[in-house]
Structures are given as structure tokens and as C-alpha cells.
Amino acid sequence: MLWNRSLHPRLGMALALSLGLSACAQMVQVSPQQSVSDAVAVQAGRERILALSPAVNARQLAPVQRALNAARDAVARNDYAYADRQTLLARVLLDNIQTRLNAAPSNSRQMALQSQITNLQSQIATTRQQIATTKAQIAQEAP
Missing domain, CATH: 1.20.5 (Single alpha-helices involved in coiled-coils or other helix-helix interfaces)
Known part of the structure; x- marks a missing residue:
């Protein structure tokens, strides 16, 4: 009987924790629009930071700006798949610029x-x- 007494509070605690975590997971659902908008904002921030560098000229950043503008337009018309692809393109372009900056003294x-x-x-x-x-x-x- 002693074993059963110690088991019940543990089962109750495990059940309460699992229900609590399940409720939290349901509360934190990010919409596709919010997810893509956040990704676009992150890449736009990276673009602004690189634009401050004297080693990067506007011509190098033009394709990034076009991709980010296309992503913003796609979010506005609820085309999240296209927006995600354009954001990924902007990220790759920014990564390439960053790699060139890091490689060249x-x-x-x-x-x-x-x-x-x-x-x-x-x-x-x-x-x-x-x-x-x-x-x-x-x-x-x-x-």
C-alpha cells in the first residue's frame, strides 16, 4: 500500500504537467503571416546593417532589396510560400555578401x-x- 500512495501524487503531477504543457503549446501558435513577416524583418535588418558598411555598395544590395520587396508584396496578398522563397533568396544573397566581406581584408x-x-x-x-x-x-x- 505504501508504494501506491507514493505513486498517485507522482501520476497526478505528471498529468498536471502534461496538461499544462499542452495548453501552453496551444496558446503559442504562430500564424504563417507572422512567421514570414518576422523572417522578412530579420533579413531587412541584416540588409540595413550591411548597408552601413563602406565595403558594401548599393549595387550589391539591390537584388536583396528586390527579394525583400517581393516577399513583402507576397505577404500582403497572402502568398506565404512565395514570400518564404523570396526571404530565403534574400538570406542567401546576404550570406554571400557577408562571406565576401569576411574573406577580404x-x-x-x-x-x-x-x-x-x-x-x-x-x-x-x-x-x-x-x-x-x-x-x-x-x-x-x-x-
Whole structure:
């Protein structure tokens, strides 16, 4: 009997939890319109962020803007499948731009590296000159 007493509260608790989770799942249903609209907004935000970069010009972002406008128009006419495809296209285009930005060093970084190379080459030339001068001094002092 002791085993049955401890089992009933556990079953009751499990039943209450499962019913509660089921009710929560039913309350949080996102409509297709909301889902696609949110996806369009996310990609539009990414587009605005990339537009702030001096390394990205408006011509590169034009296909993204066309895809996002087509997605917005499709949402307005309740064509969620087309809107989803256009949003996916915008995402891929933005990913490609981001990949190119990440792969290419920025101009300022490239200029800093070039400056370092020039300084190191100057130091190498100075060191070689000092070595040549030292060798000449040793040759003069040698009997």
C-alpha cells in the first residue's frame, strides 16, 4: 500500500504537467503571416546593417532589396510560400555578401599590413648595411 500512495501524487503531477504543457503549446501558435513577416524583418535588418558598411555598395544590395520587396508584396496578398522563397533568396544573397566581406581584408587592415611590411623592409636594409660596415671594419683590423 505504501508504494501506491507514493505513486498517485507522482501520476497526478505528471498529468498536471502534461496538461499544462499542452495548453501552453496551444496558446503559442504562430500564424504563417507572422512567421514570414518576422523572417522578412530579420533579413531587412541584416540588409540595413550591411548597408552601413563602406565595403558594401548599393549595387550589391539591390537584388536583396528586390527579394525583400517581393516577399513583402507576397505577404500582403497572402502568398506565404512565395514570400518564404523570396526571404530565403534574400538570406542567401546576404550570406554571400557577408562571406565576401569576411574573406577580404578591409582596406585599413591591408594598409596597416603594407605599412608594417615597408617598415620591416627598411629595418632589414639598415641591418644589412650595418653588417656590411662591420665586415669591412673586421677586414681592415685583421692582420
